[in-house]
Amino acid sequence: MTQLPPRFEISRQDIARVVAVFYERIRGHPGLGPVFAAHVDDWPSHEAKVTDFWANAILHERSYDGNPVEVHRRAGNVRPGMFDTWLALFDHVLAREVTPQQAQAWSALAHRIGRTVRAGVVDQAKGPGGVPILR
Template sequence: MSNPVVAAHERRAEIQRRAHAIGIDEDYISLLVDEFYRRVRLDKALGPIFEAAIGDRWDHHLPRMKSFWASVTLYTGSYSGQPVPAHRKLTDVDKGHFGIWLALFRQTLEDTAAAPETVAYFMERAERIAESLQLAMFGFPGLSRRPGSS
C-alpha cells in the first residue's frame, strides 16, 4: 500500500519539474504578475475596476497574486485566499471583462514566456479559473445571478 503523503509529495515534485522545464518558476511568475498588472492598470476597461477594488494596496495585492499563481502552476500551497468571495463583491464586472482579462493575460504571456508551452500551461489554468469565477458571479444561464444583481 502506498503512502498518500509520499504520493502527493512525488506528484507535486513532478508537476514542478514539468513546469520548470518550460520556464515556469517563481522568478518568472513574479515577472509575469508585475507585467500583467502593469498592463491591467493601463487598460481602459479593466484599469478602473482594479483601481476601485485595490486602490493604493497594490503592494499587498501583487504578492498575493504571485502566491496565487505559484500555487496554481507549481503547487506550492502558498496561497490561502478566497478568490470567489472577493470577486463576487465586484459589482462593476460583467462577463465581457473576463474575455478582456484573458486576452490581456495571453498577450502578456506571449510577450514574456520562454516557450509556447508556457503560454498553454498558464492559459489552461487561467481559462478554468475564469470559468469558475464567472459561474460563481453570474450563475448558470437561466438560473439566478449573484445576490443583488438583476
C-alpha cells in the same frame, strides 16, 4: 506527504514577473484599470498575493489562502463580460514573457480558472426574473 510536481516548468520568479507585467497593463487599460483601481490600494501587496495564487496553482506551493470567486463576487463592479478582456490581456502578456510551451499551459489553466470565477459572478448577476446578466 509527497509534493506534487509542477503543472509545467516555470520558476516563482517568472510567475512574479508575469504578474507584475500583467498588472502594469491592467492599470493602463481603459476598461479594466478603473475596476481594479476601485479595490487595490497597495499594488505590491496585491501582486504578491496573486503571485502566491499562481505559485499555488502551478507549483503546488501552499502560499495562497483565499477565495477568488468570493472576492470577485463581493467586488460589486466585476461583470461577467470582463473576463474575456482579462484573459485576452493575460494571454498577450504570456506570449511575450514566457516560452510558447509555458504560455500554452498557463493560458489553459487561466481560462479554466476564469470560467469558474466567471460562473461565480454570473450566478450573482441576475436581472428581472432571475435572468443572468452576462455583460
